[in-house]
Amino acid sequence: MSNDFYTSSILPYAAIIIKICRAYTNTQQDFEDYYQEVCLQIWKSRNNFQARSEWSTWVYRLSLNVSMTLLKKQKNNRQRLASDKLPSDISDEPCIFIDDSLEQLYAAIRQLSEVDRGVILLYLEEKTYQEIADIIGTNPNNIGVRIKRIKVRLKKILDGKIN
Structure with a gap:
């Protein structure tokens, strides 16, 4: 990957x-792997x-x-491993956030379905329904309803009503 491409086309969108x-990750190691893979895929499919x-x-x-x-x-690989014994190189160290409330929010978001995670992240970025x-890759009318349901679910998770 050229430094120019990274600086101009990836770094401005790093956030x-x-x-x-x-x-989508629970550990710092997974986060770093995902970040690297996303950057690589952006470069490959530019x-x-x-x-x-x-x-x-x-x-x-x-x-x-x-x-x-x-x-x-990752889910498929974990299912293939013996469920009672994980390899020693798999870390359970959580991702580290400076703000506890931010960590709580991300922990709640990680409990949502894969698609709902994406929807709420985009909503929090103040993206329009469109x-x-x-x-x-869906209908904008569907997004409003979905966001309302996600908010209710997140509130229940954060209030401790859902594990």
Whole structure:
């Protein structure tokens, strides 16, 4: 990956990538792996960008797709391992946040379905329903209803009513 591409096309959107990777990972090591994989996939598929949307929208969508794919692979790999004994190199060290309330929010978000995580992250980024629908690949009318349901679920999780 050229330094120019990283500096001009990835680094300005690092906050987007970081937020998405944090919502799909539980450990610092996983976060770093996801971040690196997202950056690699952006670089590999840069020629597929057709400018039908903003670059940031494309980065969001690609970051979500890569994170969801990695999460599914990780779940499949864990299922294949003997469930009673994990390899010693798998760390249970949680991702570290400076703010406890932010850690609580991310922990609650990680309990949502894969798609709902993406929706709420985009909502928290103050994206419009249309932008969220474009990134997720759904109907904008569906987004409003989905966000209301996600908010109710997050409130229940944060209030300790759902584990």
